[in-house]
Amino acid sequence: MRYSGFRVIREALTGHKGWQPAWRDPAPQASYDYVIIGGGGHGLATAYYLAKEFNQARIAVLEKGYIGGGNVGRNTTIIRSNYLLDGNEPFYEFSMKLWEGLEQDFNFNAMVSQRGVLNLCHTDAQRDAYTRRGNAMRLNGVDAELLDREGVRRIAPFLNFDSARFPIKGGLLQRRGGTVRHDAVAWGYARGADSRGVDIIQNCEVTGMRIENGRILGVETSRGFIGAKKVGCAVAGSSSKVMSHAGMRLPIESHVLQAFVSEGLKPVIPGVITYGAGHFYVSQSDKGGLVFGGDIDGYNSYAQRGNMPVVEDVCEGGMSLMPIIGRARLLRMWGGIMDMSMDGSPIIDKTDVDGLYFNGGWCYGGFKATPASGWAFAHLLATDKPHQTARAYRFDRFRKGLMIDEKGMGAQPNLH
């Protein structure tokens, strides 16, 4: 069933009796050609592009909970492609281009809104760093604009420009950046994959992997054994847990990141604004709530909730950057588990086990990467070759010294 304005009107006139569930709820078959572990954004996108772009069939997505219940429904919905390093920037720009055509592609309203992402700078050195980053972006064909103080003031006059400690000197603006309704991304990909024959199997946790003579034969799950020619793991947050079934140790730690939303307010924040002097970034949802967040809590965690010191830190950052936020009440806050990798960049690669592929290590930047991650992982699964924009995301980059370390923090996951 295609969604359209005409369809909405027709259903409105006939009592909305024609709507159907957006995807089936099938029981698992005995075996598949492709089993994708993880029904989050990346896993669903992988299945969708495998079926649609690489013409593969007999695909299943295994999800231990329900679709949209993990990190794809817990992030702060920001999309951007404002990276510095060559290993990253073409990949995230590929993702941005996919975002731009996504809703037409999968016929679902994901509310892609390119309202701009503005990174503020507060010192001369930071402005130099943003100039460099903006130039690197433009060398990769991405839009970037360096704003002076007045330029920032025109966009966001309510900011605290004259803070004695952290005056706003300007900012780096990517106008094509913005926000997307994250649940709709999961639903859109799930519906698109399902309509192309992908089995989306919920409440199905992988509890083991059957590996013989260095080749994967399938996965043990809470709903029985499922055979597979190729298995792709896209479970960022729980990657170490799942890959330990294959005896692998990963260059990843799991950390908790918190996010917050205020009560609904009239439109005040035009795009996404990030504070350059503290851990704080904010946007406003179409419902009116201020959606904001800060840094990870900083210690290993699999609990999908954080602790109070970071709540305080984030709110202090908000008050310092835009004192008007002090009048808003915090409505909800929650946590999600991040794969924090050793250089702050992801991994999309084969493993030493034949037929077992890995996608993870997204740190707290996985949402914006969803379409490109799915496409690149589908490319790897279908052709056994890395996608052109994801060639740097390999396991062996640590051994070879080819880290993609945007922040230059070294092998210290809680600092990326």
Place this chain on the structure above:
Amino acid sequence: MIINHPLLGPRDSQEFTYLGDASLIDRPDWQAPDAVDQFHDYLYLRDNPAGEHRELWFHEQGDRSWLVVTRNVVTHEILNVELASDVARSRGRSK
């Protein structure tokens, strides 16, 4: 989280800086024939268990001692706190 410091008693975790898995105490022998592999695994790979985790915390805003904290990373419950120097010595380090 409250960390029960072996010398100072219960202290707020905000006074501490987190480093990571306590296996970082066991620095490989740089003269071993497979030192390159050992250091790769030591520096980059982690067990990252979902359950009990032994990890290094530094009392930066306190007495500047290193602690080995055993913590359940699913519930954030702290189960045991030791001085890292004691742990290292018991493993034959820092004689």
